[in-house]
Amino acid sequence: MFWRLLWKLLRGSGGRLAVAILALVSCAMVVSALLNLEFDIERKLTQEFRTLGANLLISPRNAQITGSSPAEVMIESEVSAAIQSVKDPNVMAAAPFLYVVGSAQNTAVVIAGTHLEELPKLEPAWRIEGEWKSSQAQQTACLVGRNVAQQLKLAVGSSVSLTYLKKNAQLKVAGIIDAGGAEDNQVFLELAEAQDLAGLPGQISFAQLSVSGTTTGISHYAARLAAALPAYEVKPIRQITEAEGDLLSRIRLLIVSMIVLISALTALCVLGTMAALAMERRQDVGLMKALGGSIGRIVTLFMAEVGVLGAAGGFIGAILGLELSRWMGQRVFGQAISSRWEIFPWTIILTVAIALAGALPLRLLGKVKPAIIFREQ
Amino acid sequence: MATLVRVDDLRKEFGKVRALAGVSFNVEAGEWIAIMGPSGSGKTTLINILGGLDTPTSGQAIVDEVDVARLDESGLTRFRAQKIGFIFQQFHLVPYLTAVENVMLAQYFHSATDEKEAQLALERVGLADRIEHLPGALSGGEQQRVAVARALINHPKLILADEPTGNLDEANEETVIQLFRELHSEGHTILMVTHDPAIGNLADRRIEFAHGRLVKVTPSNDASRNAYR
Numbered sequence: 001m002f003w004r005l006l007w008k009l010l011r012g013s014g015g016r017l018a019v020a021i022l023a024l025v026s027c028a029m030v031v032s033a034l035l036n037l038e039f040d041i042e043r044k045l046t047q048e049f050r051t052l053g054a055n056l057l058i059s060p061r062n063a064q065i066t067g068s069s070p071a072e073v074m075i076e077s078e079v080s081a082a083i084q085s086v087k088d089p090n091v092m093a094a095a096p097f098l099y100v101v102g103s104a105q106n107t108a109v110v111i112a113g114t115h116l117e118e119l120p121k122l123e124p125a126w127r128i129e130g131e132w133k134s135s136q137a138q139q140t141a142c143l144v145g146r147n148v149a150q151q152l153k154l155a156v157g158s159s160v161s162l163t164y165l166k167k168n169a170q171l172k173v174a175g176i177i178d179a180g181g182a183e184d185n186q187v188f189l190e191l192a193e194a195q196d197l198a199g200l201p202g203q204i205s206f207a208q209l210s211v212s213g214t215t216t217g218i219s220h221y222a223a224r225l226a227a228a229l230p231a232y233e234v235k236p237i238r239q240i241t242e243a244e245g246d247l248l249s250r251i252r253l254l255i256v257s258m259i260v261l262i263s264a265l266t267a268l269c270v271l272g273t274m275a276a277l278a279m280e281r282r283q284d285v286g287l288m289k290a291l292g293g294s295i296g297r298i299v300t301l302f303m304a305e306v307g308v309l310g311a312a313g314g315f316i317g318a319i320l321g322l323e324l325s326r327w328m329g330q331r332v333f334g335q336a337i338s339s340r341w342e343i344f345p346w347t348i349i350l351t352v353a354i355a356l357a358g359a360l361p362l363r364l365l366g367k368v369k370p371a372i373i374f375r376e377q
Numbered sequence: 378m379a380t381l382v383r384v385d386d387l388r389k390e391f392g393k394v395r396a397l398a399g400v401s402f403n404v405e406a407g408e409w410i411a412i413m414g415p416s417g418s419g420k421t422t423l424i425n426i427l428g429g430l431d432t433p434t435s436g437q438a439i440v441d442e443v444d445v446a447r448l449d450e451s452g453l454t455r456f457r458a459q460k461i462g463f464i465f466q467q468f469h470l471v472p473y474l475t476a477v478e479n480v481m482l483a484q485y486f487h488s489a490t491d492e493k494e495a496q497l498a499l500e501r502v503g504l505a506d507r508i509e510h511l512p513g514a515l516s517g518g519e520q521q522r523v524a525v526a527r528a529l530i531n532h533p534k535l536i537l538a539d540e541p542t543g544n545l546d547e548a549n550e551e552t553v554i555q556l557f558r559e560l561h562s563e564g565h566t567i568l569m570v571t572h573d574p575a576i577g578n579l580a581d582r583r584i585e586f587a588h589g590r591l592v593k594v595t596p597s598n599d600a601s602r603n604a605y606r
């Protein structure tokens with residue numbers, strides 16, 4: 001009978017409750033979309049942040065890169081062995097660097113040896129005119145920074161001659177890099193070439209990695225790598241990881257406050273509807289009391305009704321919300337946000353709670369005095 | 378015959394208004410009492426107190442060995458569910474419940490529902506073909522008969538009816554009054570407020586009120602009883 005009564009109550013006041021249902025559905029929709037976003041935001045944001053470049057640095061202890069050659073160097077094979085051994089799917093790119101200051105056509109330039117094909121993965125934001133790696137294998141390729149190219153009047157395909165101490169290398173410009181930073185003043189060539197030129201075979205100045213994941217995930221990886229490389233220093237590049245964490249917590253705060261605000265507004269809307277409904281139902285409540293219905297049972301009945309409304313609204317809203325978040329993901333990140341089904345129960349629980357909070361006026365029905373009700377007509 | 382209702386010096390005041398100013402009388406089990414009197418004389422107030430819908434200011438109102446004045450809220454709730462069957466002038470059916478569901482509502486608050494039994498109760502009052510109708514689709518007399526079926530479903534000790542025919546036309550009044558006659562002959566105890574002396578004459582006794590006091594008690598005789606249409 002309880003469920004039958006509940007069903008009749010819901011049907012009996014369907015029109016009145018439509019507003020409340022609408023409010024609950026839209027609330028559940030926005031909340032589930034936001035929750036979905038909130039669960040996924042970290043992954044999405046860290047992916048976005050990887051375009052900012054390397055965020056992990058392996059360097060010699062007390063590294064100083066002053067003078068024409070690095071004061072301290074690292075053994076390339078040790079570093080690459082360590083990176084190989086500490087496997088992590090979040091490592092997007094890793095590249096060793098050997099820096100020396102030499103000259104090109106009698107102008108001083110920073111010569112950087114690295115694995116050229118790793119550069120676009122390590123620094124996705126860099127723009128290039130030409131190619132990352134020369135397609136013609138016969139001549140050794142290099143990439144020159146925008147400023148260097150301007151100064152030396154180099155274009156893609158030009159030849160450039162690099163000098164370090166007594167040694168000399170003849171290279172072909174495969175591409176011109178626009179990094180928007182210090183790299184625009186550098187010349188990049190394959191690590192082996194640079195080591196040869198600098199007379200430092202098998203040695204590097206430092207290595208950079210791009211690791212995706214949360215701030216803590218990155219620190220964990222850094223710690224594991226550090227354990228494998230006790231002789232060197234492994235540390236996150238702080239500005240970037242901190243900016244990530246900061247932005248993340250701000251977006252989180254925004255999402256949470258929006259959820260709170262929307263919940264409060266919805267509860268108010270439900271409150272208004274229920275207050276009107278409570279007035280309408282005074283007669284029915286008076287009658288139920290006269291028939292021997294206890295306050296507890298009567299209020300439970302109405303609360304259950306509201307609970308069902310909340311659950312139904314939450315269910316429909318959650319489905320719509322997951323769609324909404326998919327759409328938002330597409331718009332904001334240009335990538336679909338994966339639907340998190342664990343959000344489903346949370347959204348429904350929250351919506352039921354909001355509905356019950358909004359149904360507080362129904363509790364006033366407990367105070368209805370049947371004797372007065374029957375006198376009203 | 379056992380005394381079912383004992384009212385002793387019952388008083389009820391609403392602020393300065395004295396609705397009941399010291400009323401005493403007894404009702405034997407199986408008796409049909411008509412409560413009469415001008416408007417505002419305290420008839421509904423008495424019914425509400427006997428039915429546990431209201432509490433007296435002072436005095437005793439004992440129904441089936443229970444002093445209603447001493448019951449707390451939950452005690453009153455149990456009392457209403459177990460001992461009283463109400464019939465109102467305005468019927469007070471729940472509009473979105475069918476006839477049978479309105480009867481089942483009383484079962485629900487009393488103990489457990491039994492749809493078959495509820496249907497039988499409606500058949501008893503001549504509504505076998507109205508069982509699934511909503512109150513809005515029933516005539517006033519039919520609605521009041523549903524209310525009678527509802528009042529009887531839990532086998533109450535006492536039936537309290539406040540002007541049960543007040544809202545009915547003559548034909549409907551007759552069917553409902555016929556029902557009360559049957560209930561009376563089956564041994565139910567009935568307290569019924571009415572303005573109609575002809576209906577009052579059908580009862581075993583008429584109790585007349587004025588200004589919150591009991592002013593006259595008249596036993597009916599068979600002659601007056603047969604005078605009703």
Ligand SMILES: Nc1ncnc2c1ncn2[C@@H]1O[C@H](COP(=O)(O)OP(=O)(O)OP(=O)(O)O)[C@@H](O)[C@H]1O
Nearest residue numbers: 372391394395396415416417418419420421422423
């Ligand atoms: N809740 C209340 N608050 C204040 N006064 C009340 C209340 N209920 C009843 N009264 C007063 O008590 C008196 C008796 O009322 P009651 O309803 O018992 O009269 P009644 O005999 O049933 O009248 P009627 O024939 O019109 O139904 C009236 O003067 C009424 O105004």
Ligand SMILES: [Mg+2]
Nearest residue numbers: 420421422539
């Ligand atoms: Mg009255």
